[in-house]
Amino acid sequence: MPEITAAPGADPLSPDADAARAGAAEPVGGPVEPATLTALQLMRRLGSGPRGLTEAQAEERLARFGENTVPSWRPVSWPRRFLGALRDPFTTVLLCLGLVSAAVASWGTACVIMTLVVVSCALRSGGEHQAGRAMAALQELVATTATVQRRPDGDAAPQVREVPVDQLVVGDLVRLGPGDLVPADLRLLRAAGLTVHQAALTGESVPVPKQALDAPPDGPPDASEPPHVCFQGSSVATGSGTGLVVATGADTRFAAAYRGRARRRGETAFDRSVHGIAWTLIRFMLLTPPLVLMANAALRGRGLETLPFAVAVAVGLTPEMLPVIVTTALARGAALLARTSGVIVKRLPALHDLGAIDVLCLDKTGTLTQDRPVVVRSTGPDGTSDPEVLHWAAVNSFWTIELAELPVPDALDEAVLAAADEQGTDPLEYDGIAALPFDPVVRMSTAVVRLPGRHGVHTVVVKGAVEDVLARCGRVRADGAETALDDAARERLLRWAAEEAAGGLRLLAVARGDRRPRLGGYADGDVRGLTFVGFVALSDALAPSAEDALRVLSERGVAVKVLTGDHPGTAARACRDLGLAPGEVLTAGRLAGLTGPALAEAVEGATVVARCTAQDKARIVTALRGAGHTTGFLGDGVNDLPALHAADVGICPRGAVPVAREGADVVLAEKDLTAIDRAITAGRNASGSIGAYLRITLSSNLGNVIAMLAAGLLLPFLPMLPAQVLVQNLCFDAAQLSLAFDQPAVGAARRPAVLRPRVFLRFITAFGLINATADLATFAVLAFTAKVTAGTDSPTMFHAGWFTENLLTQGMVMLLLRTGRRAAERRTVGPVHLAVTALAVVGLLLPVSPLAPVLAMSAPPPLYYLLLSVVLTVYGAALAFARMRYARRENGAGEPGGSVA
Ligand SMILES: Nc1ncnc2c1ncn2[C@@H]1O[C@H](COP(=O)(O)OP(=O)(O)OP(=O)(O)O)[C@@H](O)[C@H]1O
Numbered sequence: 001m002p003e004i005t006a007a008p009g010a011d012p013l014s015p016d017a018d019a020a021r022a023g024a025a026e027p028v029g030g031p032v033e034p035a036t037l038t039a040l041q042l043m044r045r046l047g048s049g050p051r052g053l054t055e056a057q058a059e060e061r062l063a064r065f066g067e068n069t070v071p072s073w074r075p076v077s078w079p080r081r082f083l084g085a086l087r088d089p090f091t092t093v094l095l096c097l098g099l100v101s102a103a104v105a106s107w108g109t110a111c112v113i114m115t116l117v118v119v120s121c122a123l124r125s126g127g128e129h130q131a132g133r134a135m136a137a138l139q140e141l142v143a144t145t146a147t148v149q150r151r152p153d154g155d156a157a158p159q160v161r162e163v164p165v166d167q168l169v170v171g172d173l174v175r176l177g178p179g180d181l182v183p184a185d186l187r188l189l190r191a192a193g194l195t196v197h198q199a200a201l202t203g204e205s206v207p208v209p210k211q212a213l214d215a216p217p218d219g220p221p222d223a224s225e226p227p228h229v230c231f232q233g234s235s236v237a238t239g240s241g242t243g244l245v246v247a248t249g250a251d252t253r254f255a256a257a258y259r260g261r262a263r264r265r266g267e268t269a270f271d272r273s274v275h276g277i278a279w280t281l282i283r284f285m286l287l288t289p290p291l292v293l294m295a296n297a298a299l300r301g302r303g304l305e306t307l308p309f310a311v312a313v314a315v316g317l318t319p320e321m322l323p324v325i326v327t328t329a330l331a332r333g334a335a336l337l338a339r340t341s342g343v344i345v346k347r348l349p350a351l352h353d354l355g356a357i358d359v360l361c362l363d364k365t366g367t368l369t370q371d372r373p374v375v376v377r378s379t380g381p382d383g384t385s386d387p388e389v390l391h392w393a394a395v396n397s398f399w400t401i402e403l404a405e406l407p408v409p410d411a412l413d414e415a416v417l418a419a420a421d422e423q424g425t426d427p428l429e430y431d432g433i434a435a436l437p438f439d440p441v442v443r444m445s446t447a448v449v450r451l452p453g454r455h456g457v458h459t460v461v462v463k464g465a466v467e468d469v470l471a472r473c474g475r476v477r478a479d480g481a482e483t484a485l486d487d488a489a490r491e492r493l494l495r496w497a498a499e500e501a502a503g504g505l506r507l508l509a510v511a512r513g514d515r516r517p518r519l520g521g522y523a524d525g526d527v528r529g530l531t532f533v534g535f536v537a538l539s540d541a542l543a544p545s546a547e548d549a550l551r552v553l554s555e556r557g558v559a560v561k562v563l564t565g566d567h568p569g570t571a572a573r574a575c576r577d578l579g580l581a582p583g584e585v586l587t588a589g590r591l592a593g594l595t596g597p598a599l600a601e602a603v604e605g606a607t608v609v610a611r612c613t614a615q616d617k618a619r620i621v622t623a624l625r626g627a628g629h630t631t632g633f634l635g636d637g638v639n640d641l642p643a644l645h646a647a648d649v650g651i652c653p654r655g656a657v658p659v660a661r662e663g664a665d666v667v668l669a670e671k672d673l674t675a676i677d678r679a680i681t682a683g684r685n686a687s688g689s690i691g692a693y694l695r696i697t698l699s700s701n702l703g704n705v706i707a708m709l710a711a712g713l714l715l716p717f718l719p720m721l722p723a724q725v726l727v728q729n730l731c732f733d734a735a736q737l738s739l740a741f742d743q744p745a746v747g748a749a750r751r752p753a754v755l756r757p758r759v760f761l762r763f764i765t766a767f768g769l770i771n772a773t774a775d776l777a778t779f780a781v782l783a784f785t786a787k788v789t790a791g792t793d794s795p796t797m798f799h800a801g802w803f804t805e806n807l808l809t810q811g812m813v814m815l816l817l818r819t820g821r822r823a824a825e826r827r828t829v830g831p832v833h834l835a836v837t838a839l840a841v842v843g844l845l846l847p848v849s850p851l852a853p854v855l856a857m858s859a860p861p862p863l864y865y866l867l868l869s870v871v872l873t874v875y876g877a878a879l880a881f882a883r884m885r886y887a888r889r890e891n892g893a894g895e896p897g898g899s900v901a
């Protein structure tokens with residue numbers, strides 16, 4: 001716990017200091033070194049003063065120096081999105097293949113590849129752009145603000161008000177409180193018990209104490225860790241402070257460190273599944289051309305002239321629409337969620353991860369409960385009602401708030417003060433000397449007060465979690481007298497507290513101790529040897545939608561774990577009241593020595609882990625992820641921030657502290673917790689569409705490639721000209737876009753949707769082979785037709801015949817392997833039906849149209865179509881049969897290969 005000594009030297013915020021400001025109204029040019037000047041020098045350099053800027057000054061600076069936004073977080077322009085889409089690995093591979101084609105002067109192939117690239121990038125960046133705009137409008141709803149102190153004009157008294165973070169300018173005075181984001185780089189002018197999370201900057205996961213120092217600290221300057229500077233990108237864990245803005249926007253340390261780079265985060269479920277599959281495919285693609293070349297050279301004695309064909313085969317294997325489908329499916333899902341359920345998905349891949357969640361950890365207070373506690377009773381150590389206990393609790397609440405730089409009472413303090421007010425307690429009969437604000441690690445808050453006129457005594461008043469407060473008590477007050485607190489008495493008090501907690505009450509223990517006044521500040525070490533005063537019991541109503549939300553989550557195959565800072569008894573009771581069996585309740589203390597798999601195993605079977613600190617919550621989430629669970633975390637407080645970052649998906653409810661809203665991937669903008677279920681369903685549906693696309697594309701592409709390689713070796717001519725391969729590909733791509741708009745299947749959202757690369761590759765191999773068999777059967781049919789109908793020109797007829805068959809089989813694969821219900825169950829005509837019809841029409845008509853000669857095709861005779869229909873019927877039956885068997889084997893009723901549980 002940080003010290004709370006006053007800053008050495010002059011208080012830069014005192015009115016006297018204003019005089020020292022002598023007329024400086026303009027920031028002096030050039031970068032300032034916020035850590036080395038004294039506070040007054042710095043204010044003068046920045047043309048500010050202890051009373052803050054005037055509104056007019058702030059406005060003028062804003063116009064001149066620009067808004068306070070990190071460049072990489074500004075809305076991205078269309079052309080930049082397009083360029084960003086070009087960096088996709090599939091696009092890169094396609095571009096390389098295009099270059100290879102151009103190098104061997106195969107201009108047709110190169111042009112078609114370029115068309116594929118441009119179309120796919122345009123579609124993708126268009127989709128992202130639209131989604132970005134929709135989200136930006138919604139993010140306004142949960143945008144964060146900063147508390148600044150400004151003056152309406154030069155003579156007026158300063159006023160404290162909220163402004164959007166982007167309106168801050170250098171020279172502004174900003175107040176910080178628990179849960180606030182540090183909105184710009186700040187030099188601290190005052191601080192009280194301030195600690196900040198700097199994980200985004202330094203990777204340090206434990207909050208770092210900060211204090212106001214007038215002059216730089218002695219000793220070598222530590223540029224990375226000046227104790228009197230707070231950097232943008234960090235956030236307040238405890239305490240409060242006032243700081244002078246020394247840098248905004250692109251000039252902050254954070255912007256400099258992260259220029260052009262997105263925020264780093266660990267590998268998420270999206271990376272593991274979609275990216276995992278993509279990279280496996282890319283390896284295949286890169287292997288294909290050399291293999292085709294070698295096979296043709298070895299078996300047919302062909303040389304480099306087969307290179308365009310080899311390139312076309314590789315392109316044929318590429319699911320080049322994957323980025324488009326992923327973006328479209330996710331963006332559509334996110335936009336729909338925002339519109340219908342008020343859920344804001346801040347990072348599109350998070351929607352996919354939501355669909356994959358199989359464990360959801362949540363905090364209790366503020367998420368499952370309303371965090372609107374009401375004092376039920378205050379009792380002395382003997383369990384009888386005692387107003388004195390509430391009186392001391394109120395003294396503590398009042399002075400910890402009053403002595404903070406930014407007085408933000410938390411819900412417990414508010415409840416205590418309201419009840420004390422009703423009882424007629426007046427905390428103002430004391431003078432506040434010092435305060436240690438509530439710290440979730442030590443789980444208590446401390447105020448030091450004095451009775452006016454009683455100069456010889458300071459009274460330390462503490463309230464907090466029962467175990468922690470009792471651990472610091474040596475005596476107990478009973479019947480007006482104090483006696484030593486022995487182990488037996490301590491045990492009895494703990495048991496009594498556990499009984500109260502089991503009734504669902506939240507408990508605060510209150511203790512006090514008289515001290516001889518001291519000159520220096522008070523620190524955590526002074527809070528010992530106290531006298532136990534009693535308990536304040538509060539009730540906190542459950543969130544009305546929590547019970548439904550928990551029930552639906554379990555129906556959807558999501559295991560719920562409650563990680564809370566509260567008492568195990570209170571937490572267990574809340575769970576029970578919400579219909580969630582708590583089982584054996586763990587406490588974080590019992591898990592202290594465990595890490596990694598051991599920790600995961602310990603929490604695997606538990607539903608509640610109580611007395612968690614912020615770090616405990618993050619540790620547990622990390623361990624669960626390490627054990628292979630896709631883990632979400634839903635929480636609303638400062639003590640949830642590390643876990644929100646550690647999870648695959650961080651989710652926070654509407655009322656969360658600013659820093660949680662900023663750190664979360666998903667914000668539930670409405671009070672209704674059941675929105676989380678709709679969000680998970682939307683995620684599963686989006687993954688379903690992506691899975692369907694991959695299944696369909698890859699199994700038919702793989703089939704085609706196998707057939708093409710076989711035919712290439714069997715036939716004396718190329719089985720398909722590069723231009724034909726690519727035109728066919730374009731047709732497939734256009735048709736498959738419809739998958740992103742497909743209606744979700746009825747049962748598709750029942751289980752977590754995970755695309756497992758291995759299961760997936762098995763699936764496409766099996767279906768690819770079926771497809772290749774159909775192709776080879778078609779070759780046989782074509783050879784037979786050519787033989788019996790004399791005069792047909794083999795290569796062009798062969799090309800036409802295979803083209804038709806390919807497009808028709810592709811259509812059948814789309815109908816039979818998508819996420820949707822089995823074809824027979826569908827009654828309405830959806831986008832997929834339209835796309836399949838279009839595909840069939842093109843497949844049948846193109847080879848007989850005037851365009852056919854351009855593509856080196858000539859119409860096959862009627863006999864071919866007759867035989868082809870037989871092949872297709874058998875193929876369709878085989879496909880339907882294999883799909884059924886596959887589904888049964890994989891998960892009974894689920895989806896083959898894609899959204900497997
Ligand atoms: N303002 C406060 N003053 C004193 N003690 C407090 C205060 N707020 C909380 N406590 C004590 O510290 C404990 C832990 O609080 P913390 O904020 O870590 O978790 P929580 O709000 O109880 O639960 P959750 O983690 O589910 O949100 C509380 O159970 C309570 O006993």
Ligand SMILES: [Mg+2]
Pocket residue numbers: 363364365366367635636637640
């Ligand atoms: Mg909470």
